[in-house]
Amino acid sequence: MLNPQKIRKDFPILRRRINNYPLIYFDNAATTQKPKQVIAAIEGFYENHNANVHRAVHTLSQEASELYENAHEEVANFISANDMEEIIFVRGTTEAINLVAYAWGLRNLKSDDEVIVSLMEHHSNIVPWELLSKIGKFKIKYVNVNNDGTFNYEDFENKISKKTKIVCVSHVSNVSGVVNNVKTLAEVTHEHGALILVDGAQSVPHLPVNVKDSDVDFLAFSGHKMLGPTGIGVLYGKHEILEMMEPFQGGGEMIREVSFNSKLQRCSITWNDLPWKFEAGTPNIAGGIGLMEAVKYLRRIGMENIKRHECVLTEYAMQHLQKLPKAKIYGPREASAKCGIIPFGIGGLGSHDIALFLDNYGVMVRSGFHCAQPLHQIFKLQSSVRVSFYIYNIREEIDRFIEALKEIEQI
Amino acid sequence: MPAVDDYVARIEGTCGKEKDVIVIFKYGKKNEAIARILKKAKTKKSISGIIFEMTFKNFSFRVYSSGKAIFRSIKDKGELQALLFELLF
Numbered sequence: 148m149l150n151p152q153k154i155r156k157d158f159p160i161l162r163r164r165i166n167n168y169p170l171i172y173f174d175n176a177a178t179t180q181k182p183k184q185v186i187a188a189i190e191g192f193y194e195n196h197n198a199n200v201h202r203a204v205h206t207l208s209q210e211a212s213e214l215y216e217n218a219h220e221e222v223a224n225f226i227s228a229n230d231m232e233e234i235i236f237v238r239g240t241t242e243a244i245n246l247v248a249y250a251w252g253l254r255n256l257k258s259d260d261e262v263i264v265s266l267m268e269h270h271s272n273i274v275p276w277e278l279l280s281k282i283g284k285f286k287i288k289y290v291n292v293n294n295d296g297t298f299n300y301e302d303f304e305n306k307i308s309k310k311t312k313i314v315c316v317s318h319v320s321n322v323s324g325v326v327n328n329v330k331t332l333a334e335v336t337h338e339h340g341a342l343i344l345v346d347g348a349q350s351v352p353h354l355p356v357n358v359k360d361s362d363v364d365f366l367a368f369s370g371h372k373m374l375g376p377t378g379i380g381v382l383y384g385k386h387e388i389l390e391m392m393e394p395f396q397g398g399g400e401m402i403r404e405v406s407f408n409s410k411l412q413r414c415s416i417t418w419n420d421l422p423w424k425f426e427a428g429t430p431n432i433a434g435g436i437g438l439m440e441a442v443k444y445l446r447r448i449g450m451e452n453i454k455r456h457e458c459v460l461t462e463y464a465m466q467h468l469q470k471l472p473k474a475k476i477y478g479p480r481e482a483s484a485k486c487g488i489i490p491f492g493i494g495g496l497g498s499h500d501i502a503l504f505l506d507n508y509g510v511m512v513r514s515g516f517h518c519a520q521p522l523h524q525i526f527k528l529q530s531s532v533r534v535s536f537y538i539y540n541i542r543e544e545i546d547r548f549i550e551a552l553k554e555i556e557q558i
Numbered sequence: 559m560p561a562v563d564d565y566v567a568r569i570e571g572t573c574g575k576e577k578d579v580i581v582i583f584k585y586g587k588k589n590e591a592i593a594r595i596l597k598k599a600k601t602k603k604s605i606s607g608i609i610f611e612m613t614f615k616n617f618s619f620r621v622y623s624s625g626k627a628i629f630r631s632i633k634d635k636g637e638l639q640a641l642l643f644e645l646l647f
């Protein structure tokens with residue numbers, strides 16, 4: 148069982164008051180707060196071990212390298228990857244997807260090929276493919292979303308074909324919280340000889356994710372959405388696929404050898420081992436160490452417990468939201484179909500109005516498009532308000548949020 | 559020379575067709591800015607002393623006691639600057 152009251156003590160920011168009200172942080176899908184253990188790990192690194200990694204034989208560099216490698220190991224265990232060679236540290240989900248698009252897509256997608264993208268994607272899983280299609284001339288096929296925001300599996304089966312080379316889909320929608328069955332999607336994708344890239348930005352922090360079981364080829368996620376610092380994220384890739392790929396960026400760290408041939412006036416280069424082949428330049432070492440601490444924290448609580456806690460909160464909040472005469476919840480009504488996220492609106496009020504009103508009561512929610520404009524078009528919405536929960540949220544906070552909404556309903 | 563920037567910290571355009579513009583007043587100046595606006599514009603409605611629904615000339619907007627305001631259907635930056643200047647000075 149998860150004990151949110153005990154957990155809350157680990158989050159210094161939750162002691163803050165905003166406009167004289169205790170902070171209620173319901174914008175966890177955007178980024179999560181950081182426990183003192185993560186903050187201490189970053190501070191501890193800079194205070195005791197700071198050095199560049201893989202560059203020197205001195206003690207500090209050895210310590211920093213070991214910590215940074217341990218961070219890869221910890222993440223590998225967390226998502227049940229084979230080993231740390233399958234774990235590439237990047238800036239976040241966005242960079243992870245761009246890495247696949249440019250390092251894999253640029254070389255493998257030809258003019259007759261097709262890429263499947265779902266319409267529930269965050270812009271970060273749409274824009275890189277649109278950009279790349281201008282170079283590669285491949286075709287993008289968009290899979291529809293049902294009116295309630297769920298993935299349209301029938302449309303997916305109609306659109307996938309032997310021409311499909313990669314399927315790009317989120318595990319959990321950042322707008323509606325809908326959970327997609329990525330195991331089934333991977334099965335169908337592989338039957339057609341294609342690869343599947345899963346955007347796990349909203350799933351890895353909230354559910355147990357096992358890449359061996361779901362058999363996805365790539366999984367992208369962000370550290371800052373799972374208690375870790377900003378500027379660090381992960382691309383998981385199957386070993387054999389990463390081995391076949393050329394690097395994304397060039398520079399130090401990602402090469403084993405660069406030798407100059409004076410006759411040819413060229414340098415010949417051999418790549419470093421995985422995962423370093425994809426981590427050019429000095430990496431975000433402190434960020435990686437912070438992420439390791441975040442993963443340890445989540446594992447101590449247990450991902451099943453986290454999932455259950457968020458589900459209970461979602462159900463509780465939906466029950467109370469549904470009782471408000473002017474409130475309308477978008478997406479599926481059953482909390483079991485989703486993961487800790489509720490998009491809603493109130494009467495004719497703009498989403499920013501609602502968010503600013505709640506801000507007065509110290510309640511932080513997101514308003515707007517949440518970087519997923521196509522899904523809002525499907526919902527026929529200009530924008531929405533989104534509440535998203537995490538391990539430190541409690542029922543009493545939802546009660547205060549609902550009380551504030553009752554007041555705004557008077558407008 | 560009085561300037562809108564004396565009071566305004568940031569202006570954020572919201573995306574989409576709504577074309578709302580959110581004006582965020584400087585923390586130390588927000589109370590003064592709100593007081594000036596409340597004096598100049600007409601209050602149509604006030605909710606819990608938190609939101610003030612206001613009109614000024616042909617513009618309708620909402621002012622929040624936390625120091626923010628949302629303006630509707632603003633054509634461009636120039637129009638907003640001129641409107642804010644009239645409201646604040």
Ligand SMILES: Cc1ncc(COP(=O)(O)O)c(C=O)c1O
Binds near residue numbers: 317518
């Ligand atoms: C589903 C989803 N994908 C991708 C991203 C982009 O993540 P980042 O900005 O950390 O790269 C987000 C962030 O909100 C997201 O929710």
